[in-house]
Amino acid sequence: MQAVRIVSHEGAGRLEVSEVARPTARADRVRVRVRAAGLNRADVLQKRGRYPAPPGAPADIPGLEFAGEVDQVGEEGSMWRFGQRVFGITAGGAQAEYVVVPESHLAEIPQGLSFEEAAAVPExxxxxxxxxxxxxxxxxxxxxxxxxxxxxxxxxxxxxxxxxxxxxxxxxxxxxxxxxxxxxxxxxxxxxxxxxxxxxxxxxxxxxxxxxxxxxxxxxxxxxxxxxxxxxxxxxxxxxxxxxxxxxxxxxxxxxxxxxxxxxxTVLRARSVEEKSAAVRRFAAEVVPLFARGLVRTVIDRTFDLKDVAAAYDHLESNETFGKVVLRVLGAGR
Amino acid sequence: MQAVRIVSHEGAGRLEVSEVARPTARADRVRVRVRAAGLNRADVLQKRGRYPAPPGAPADIPGLEFAGEVDQVGEEGSMWRFGQRVFGITAGGAQAEYVVVPESHLAEIPQGLSFEEAAAVPExxxxxxxxxxxxxxxxxxxxxxxxxxxxxxxxxxxxxxxxxxxxxxxxxxxxxxxxxxxxxxxxxxxxxxxxxxxxxxxxxxxxxxxxxxxxxxxxxxxxxxxxxxxxxxxxxxxxxxxxxxxxxxxxxxxxxxxxxxxxxxTVLRARSVEEKSAAVRRFAAEVVPLFARGLVRTVIDRTFDLKDVAAAYDHLESNETFGKVVLRVLGAGR
Known part of the structure; x- marks a missing residue:
């Protein structure tokens, strides 16, 4: 699969899109076909070598949030079925065509939200x-x-x-x-x-x-x-x-x-799987319905194609953004 | 009545015991005949002019806690009757023969605790x-x-x-x-x-x-x-x-x-009447029974007679105390 990778480059970091092995979901994990992924300031810090990924997360693939479709469910998975539209959080690895996360870190995307809009929401x-x-x-x-x-x-x-x-x-x-x-x-x-x-x-x-x-x-x-x-x-x-x-x-x-x-x-990324599950459950119960009712909405500053990831990071670092910067991962859309 | 008074003395404070008017309990207030009063570091700060009494508390009579007997109940009082053994907190004025406090700032002294022991407890x-x-x-x-x-x-x-x-x-x-x-x-x-x-x-x-x-x-x-x-x-x-x-x-x-x-x-003294009432209710429900069951006990370093109040403050300020310093106010005892 294609993935954004942080390549160490004389102390700083450089981004490239390269081919890496597609991960497999085991146990209660779910593999999601990513359609869009949000950018966060933590990604910028990780690129600069100042925010290493926590244990268990891919060390060199950034990305803390994503929207896409359920692609494969581990043998202990019970919450999701193939093709469901989901968004969620991960400690890293979301800026790629596929990401594997615990099933409890996903929520269903409400109707009316595109993948790009949804990718700007979870984090x-x-x-x-x-x-x-x-x-x-x-x-x-x-x-x-x-x-x-x-x-x-x-x-x-x-x-x-x-x-x-x-x-x-x-x-x-x-x-x-x-x-x-x-x-x-x-x-x-x-x-x-x-x-x-x-x-x-x-x-x-x-x-x-x-x-x-x-x-x-x-x-x-x-x-x-x-x-x-x-x-x-x-x-x-x-x-x-x-x-x-x-x-x-x-x-x-x-x-x-x-x-x-x-x-x-408070920080979100370093939390345990259980703590993140609890936060995602509250999000699904208390926030997602607000999108469905139109009481809150996504604020996207700009969307970039995956291949233009370096420009996307530069744009976020400019501090001139209002709202979120989102990466489009292949044929995104409804 | 006799009361400890802070007398301003060239910027610092000096303590004396003098005759002042006995206060009257109105509305939901209760007048307590004080048998013993605990000393606290806040009293020392107040004496030095560094911790003025909050609005509503006597400006020149120190003392944040006391043990004694219910002496007079205001016309809206409903919790206490004459002669009950009580201890409690006040924003000031406890180092005197009588103190007037809201009825909700009192708790009943458990059996087996003398007035001196009880006076060391509330604060x-x-x-x-x-x-x-x-x-x-x-x-x-x-x-x-x-x-x-x-x-x-x-x-x-x-x-x-x-x-x-x-x-x-x-x-x-x-x-x-x-x-x-x-x-x-x-x-x-x-x-x-x-x-x-x-x-x-x-x-x-x-x-x-x-x-x-x-x-x-x-x-x-x-x-x-x-x-x-x-x-x-x-x-x-x-x-x-x-x-x-x-x-x-x-x-x-x-x-x-x-x-x-x-x-x-957190500070206790500056809280509103309602907040103190809530803290005293929890104390009565959750702490007082521990005294009755012998799971906690008073730790008194030393007891002084009211007339020796200056020596009592000096002793507390020495930082060589272990536990509480208590003032005995006339015929204290069971």
């Missing part, structure tokens, strides 16, 4: 849903601040918060254009972050009349930590979902103890 | 129970690391963790004597912390064969943050219950995200 919607609801326990009427609101996870989180009756959805981005576009996806008010992150805490203070927000979803990381703690209300929860740079930042004990805050770290 | 057992179980969700078989294990909260936490079936109870203290004595209160293994906090993380690593602990209860604060994060297992929870100095410390995003940790700040 960001599972991450956002797990962070906002399973971990932060966001409740109706509560307010949420979403950083990098124009990213894949950001647009997913804004839509999910809106669909779940959040009291207010605030967002930040690096450009005015992204902030404006995010309003189409459930964001009430947005702020363009320049050099000083403290400025967004002041904006939140104004929007919430000094109360602060109940939940912050942070995809940026260390440079935002202090301002995030400032922006939170009593009993607020800060979800650390990503970090674009910097491995540590000062934690203010006055904020954390005085407001009784929770700082919660 | 530290409610704090430890709320932190370990309500907030950290400690489960049977899980391991816990308790800093300042010889303190009032530390000895309470070690006993509660043991009584609740913790898999292992580890502790740290500043002296070998405290570590040895803590073994009488449920601690399995202890470590004497000298200058470098990293050393306790190494000890935990050895004790847990590299797995780390599930919960850390930290009464020390900023200087322990990095080592606490190192000592935690996957999905570990760090409870920040106190800070002896330093208002911030670097937070390692690698640890927090990589191990999916939770950092949770």
């Amino acid at each position: 960001v919607f599972i991450t956002a849903h797990d962070a906002l609801f399973t971990q932060a326990g966001l409740r109706t009427g509560e307010s949420v601040l979403i950083h990098a609101v124009g990213s894949g996870v950001g647009t997913a989180a804004a839509q999910l918060a809106r669909a779940a009756g959040a009291g207010a959805v605030y967002g930040t981005a690096r450009t005015k254009e992204k902030v404006e576009r995010a309003k189409e996806f459930g964001m009430d008010k947005g702020f363009v972050v320049a050099d000083d992150p403290r400025a967004f805490a002041l904006a939140v203070n104004g929007w919430t009349k000094g109360e602060g927000v109940n939940v912050v979803l942070d995809l940026v990381g260390s440079s935002y930590l202090e301002a995030n703690l400032e922006a939170l209300a009593l009993h607020g929860r800060l979800l650390l979902v990503g970090t674009l740079g910097g491995s540590s930042a000062p934690l203010s004990f006055r904020h954390v103890m005085g407001k009784r805050l929770q700082v919660i770290g | 530290v057992f409610i704090t430890a129970h709320d932190a370990l179980f309500t907030q950290a969700g400690l489960r049977t078989g899980e391991s816990v690391l308790i800093h300042a294990v010889g303190s009032g909260v530390g000895t309470a936490a070690a006993q509660l963790a043991r009584a609740a079936g913790a898999g292992a109870v580890y502790g740290t203290a500043r002296t070998k004597e405290k570590v040895e004595r803590a073994k009488e209160f449920g601690m399995d293994k202890g470590f004497v912390v000298a200058d470098d906090p990293r050393a306790f993380a190494l000890a935990v690593n050895g004790w847990t064969k590299g797995e780390g602990v599930n919960v850390v209860l930290d009464l020390v604060g900023s200087s322990y943050l990095e080592a606490n994060l190192e000592a935690l297992a996957l999905h570990g929870r760090l409870l920040l219950v106190g800070t002896l100095g330093g208002s911030s410390a670097p937070l390692s995003f690698r640890h927090v995200m990589g191990k999916r940790l939770q950092v949770i700040g």
Whole structure:
């Protein structure tokens, strides 16, 4: 089969599409004929050698999410049959014509979603849903601040918060254009972050009349930590979902103890098979129906053919994307 | 009535016992005839002018916990009758002959506990129970690391963790004597912390064969943050219950995200009446029966008469105490 491969090249990584052996599904595994695969920032880090694949995942084939058709079911498989349209997550290897995953890491694609649209869904919607609801326990009427609101996870989180009756959805981005576009996806008010992150805490203070927000979803990381703690209300929860740079930042004990805050770290990729199964089940039960009802939708910035994978990665790395970048894998379509 | 009062004295604070008006209980408040009152580190901070009483609490009478008898019930009171032996918490004013508190902030003293023993219980057992179980969700078989294990909260936490079936109870203290004595209160293994906090993380690593602990209860604060994060297992929870100095410390995003940790700040005193009521109800239901069954016990370092309050504070500030310092308020006893 054809697969994207990371070729080590003087310390950095280079991508090529090459022929590799097609994997076989055994036990409770399922082989999916991939029709489209989403790109994620973790793929870029893996290409650069800064995010090695966890044990069990292909070391040199990137790709954490996919949409396609069930192609072969292992002898213990019981959930899926040949030809079903499915999307799901994997710890690696999705940017290829075939991928093998545990059957519990798949969900059925709702009607009305193309393979390309579906491939843009699992990673960001599972991450956002797990962070906002399973971990932060966001409740109706509560307010949420979403950083990098124009990213894949950001647009997913804004839509999910809106669909779940959040009291207010605030967002930040690096450009005015992204902030404006995010309003189409459930964001009430947005702020363009320049050099000083403290400025967004002041904006939140104004929007919430000094109360602060109940939940912050942070995809940026260390440079935002202090301002995030400032922006939170009593009993607020800060979800650390990503970090674009910097491995540590000062934690203010006055904020954390005085407001009784929770700082919660989360990643999806490194979780055990069982934990991912639980997250996928909640996604299938609580998020997929929102697509069917039109309450949330895919946000695709651009789609590339598999052969143009290098250009696709370059485009994602430009930081000028809004929503997701997707790879088309042969005859994709309905 | 007689009450301890903080008298401002050239920037610092001085304590004196003086005559003040006896308060009256209205609405759902209850006046308690105080027989004994516990000392807490917050009292010392308040005396130094570094921890002002929250709104509604007496500004100059310290004291967060007490044991005594119901003396007068407000017109909306329904839970208590004259003469009942009760202990409870307040945001201030307990180091006096009478204190007025919401009826829901009281619990009945179990048989076999003297007023002095009972006065040493509420603040530290409610704090430890709320932190370990309500907030950290400690489960049977899980391991816990308790800093300042010889303190009032530390000895309470070690006993509660043991009584609740913790898999292992580890502790740290500043002296070998405290570590040895803590073994009488449920601690399995202890470590004497000298200058470098990293050393306790190494000890935990050895004790847990590299797995780390599930919960850390930290009464020390900023200087322990990095080592606490190192000592935690996957999905570990760090409870920040106190800070002896330093208002911030670097937070390692690698640890927090990589191990999916939770950092949770908590204080008892600043909580709303409703939140305190909930904590006291859980204390009455889940902790008081453990005293009755002999599974946990009061740890009193020393008792002082009310008139010797200055000496009592000096003794607590010496940091040489093990367990609680208690003030006797007139004819205390069974």
